Amino acid sequence: MITADRMAAVDENAAALGVPRKQLMESSGNAVARVVQRVADPGAAVALVCGRGNNGGDAFVAARFLDGDDVTVHLLGRPESIGTDIARENWAALTAADYETRVVRDSRSLALDDPDVVVDALLGTGVTGAPRQPERTAVEAINGTDATVVAVDVPSGVDADTGEAAGVAVDADHVVTFHDAKPGLEPLDATVTVADIGIPEAAERFTGPGDRRLLSRPADAHKGAFGEVLVVGGGPYTGAPALAGQAAMRAGADLVRVACPQAVASEVQGFEEGLIVRPFDGDRLRIDHLEHVQELAAAHDTVVLGPGLGDHEATLAAVRDFLADYDGRAVVDADALGVVPDVDTDATLLCTPHQGELRGMGGPSADDWRDRLDAVADFAAELGHTLLVKGAHDVITDGERARVNRTGNPGMTVGGTGDVLAGAAGALLSTQRPVDAGALAAYANGLAGDRVVDRQGYGLLASDLLPELPRTLWGGVDA
Template sequence: MLIVSAEEMRRLDNMAQQLGVPALLLMENAGRALADHAERLLAGLPFEGLTSCQAQAGDAVLPARLPKKQIAILAGPGQNGGDGFCAARHLAARGHEVKVGFFGKQAKLPEEAHMNYQMLASYPVEVYPVETMSPQEVLDALGHPDLIIDALLGIGGQGDPRSPMDMAIRWANSQDAPVVACDIPSGLSADTGYAYSPCIQADLTITMGFAKIGLLSYPGRMYTGHLIVEKLSFPPGMVVDYHREGGQTQAGLPSQAQADGPITILAKAATMEQAARLMPVRRGDHHKGVSGHVVVVAGCVGMAGAGVLAAKSALRAGAGTVTLICPGGAYNACAGAVPEVMVVPCGESGVFCPSKDCIEVVRTNLERAAAVVLGPGWGRGDFQTQFLKEILPIASKKTCVIDADALFALRQLGGFSYLAGLQGNFILTPHPGEMSVLTGLSTGQIQKDRPGYARQGAHESNSVVCLKGAGTCTAGPSGQLCVNTSGGPYMATAGSGDVLTGVIAALAAQGLPPYESAWLGVFWHGLAGEAAFRRKGAYGILAGDIIECLPEARALIGAPETN
């Protein structure tokens, strides 16, 4: 599913109007969609196939005529307010008692919104404007509605909502009534998913045209509720899906906005359909050599399990063969853990050392590898940093997944720019704390713009970056972005990230490019977590449980496993 930034959505709106679709018609479609889905919510009709904030197409099937309901619409000073006025007309025409709290000035409304405001005079709609009443008087007049529609602020909102909008948002959140957000919950950043204070807590969001990045990226996803995308009859051919077109625009290079013709959209949310198209398929004459060889360079004394988890998950994700290279001191702990994994000791120490013998062990084993994992369970210190410096040029010739302690060592070597200079096929999988080390920013800053910092890291490192966490953001060096939609908080357990590195490496070994290996690995890993949740419940899931559920999750994706 394509997702767009606020600026891209503005360009698409303008393009539709240039193609002959009047803004007033787009507003009418948006207002009617709001009214339709509000009635569905009031009727208790299910949003089929939806979990919270997974997207569903529009075209609501309307319920039989509802008994009269009290509906409050909070309208702001922009086009979102116009959508709310339009929804008020439709709902009043269907027999509902509609009250509108208008938190703006009539004279400053955009043309289309002003026209819809004036039309309300012909309908049984009570309008309470802050121009003639205090904000508190407006809110008191709205009473205790059965449903609230938030049409206060649109995709252009930045910063904490100011008075009187903040009062309206707090009032809506305090009511014992479901809230339907128009396009985006007021107070939420459309580009980052950051929730300003206060922010509407919606039960349902009807987003117009295309889903916005901030609706899928955390913490925005927690404020969005169920998400429905209404296309509003936008003309076809306005966008080019970078992912579907193989990463090439008409000019041959990725571009968010070409001067002429459709806009190339570089961001998406992961879906089953997209995953099924990419998932490796085995022919009838398949053998293990076709599925590639993964080398996992991981572990140390006390953290041998990290390497074992990464190696085992690579096998479960379809790699033909897997070699685990571990420090000699951790060999006994690793050797018998997974019989199907070949375990090779590297030196005699309890940690990886930059000795010639150790480097030669890595070099020799990487000769036949299709993908390599570096970092899980290494520990941190000068030995590990120098070891990484020696083996990175060797690993750069393969698709190389860098995780955990190797990310800390990378920072000591120069971070993103150092990696860019090696010109390899690297995939970095930092969690926010590791991203903080790589960027020098606080985790709080990073969490305010997860999509943006993932993209920035990918650009600076000329690599793929998976910024892990709720709604993992996978970014490519040309601006690609995929926000993950699978998994949940029950996956927050030791070793879960090690499992992910193995899955990504296995997909790369089976022939997928780095960016596709990364986002598909994240999505598959999340589905396996969901399967483990169904088996074990929300608490106590182990990383090994996620590994064991990878085949089950693979079956859910739907692509044929053999051909």
């Protein structure tokens, strides 16, 4: 099952892999034609009723594959108002090659001449709300025929995710849907064919630019809508919490506070004036600081726990007690990771180990990500938390869903890049599901590293990633 949003993301990832949408439209149209030929007798009269989006475009393609049938393509609206280049190009191909086309300027004049089969290509996954005119009249005209109705992707007027219709909807006998079943088709009384349209498996498996569609920043968003993040870190290492805090800001968090030992507070503060520091006394986290940290954590959407905390016994005891009581969302990194398998917690954790840390948690080891995938998923299920296992290919899984990230390069083995990743993941975990937050953070962090290395070669600093993060996450994404 795939939702309309996820389908759009996979489609964009496929394009990034070199399989553009026009190619998918060709396969979609072909699949529609094959179903029409299956349900109709040879030489049947077929009317394709098309809207001005890509759903209509699929039917323009289908017409070319319906050789031998009596085919008429009805376009609802003016050809100039076709909404996408690829649909327009396929319309132009029909008219140039002398197919039987009719431009329906007034939906009341849609004459279907008693066809054997009607292909409903008015509205697909791009529909919002009830069909407006002229589509509404066309839907009624389709429902008024005795023809066998084959709907393209989803019956026009039906929401592909919910199956609900906000107004009139086409009553289809068959639905040809693409790539994967849509949840909204299940409740319908129609025969559903899922057509493989040649989307590579990698477009779903690997992170890509389409995944960023999950992120949107509506103009009317209020402060706090993108998350308030608390970084709990610092002690023996001073740069780590500052890097994580900065990364959370660059990844779009509205507000970031850092809880760190007084001994490192001025250093964290000096790193970036936007970071708000809430120090506790001494030079490392201990159980006496729990109340301070718990109070702060309760006032934030997400905690990033671990960067630079160190592995002193007293610190790990405090981490253990904190997690045992906490029931919010947290990214757990670095030395805090070792505590996770031993603690019973209601918290939602996104753990970000490298392979050595994963072994330290009792997790599996394998050199190749393909061999690791199932074992890591099993281990995540056993833990009851989400894992982002860092490597040349990062594996992100909650035991049910698994994604793999391929961005990043050997220049990123330098210290601090993991702190940047943890901070970015913290920001994203405020608004996204853990697997999505981990996948997006890994993708953006790796891509940031790739861009730095493209520009200046190896020898990057973790802080070089920070200014790249906003563009790798948000660049070129419609709000």
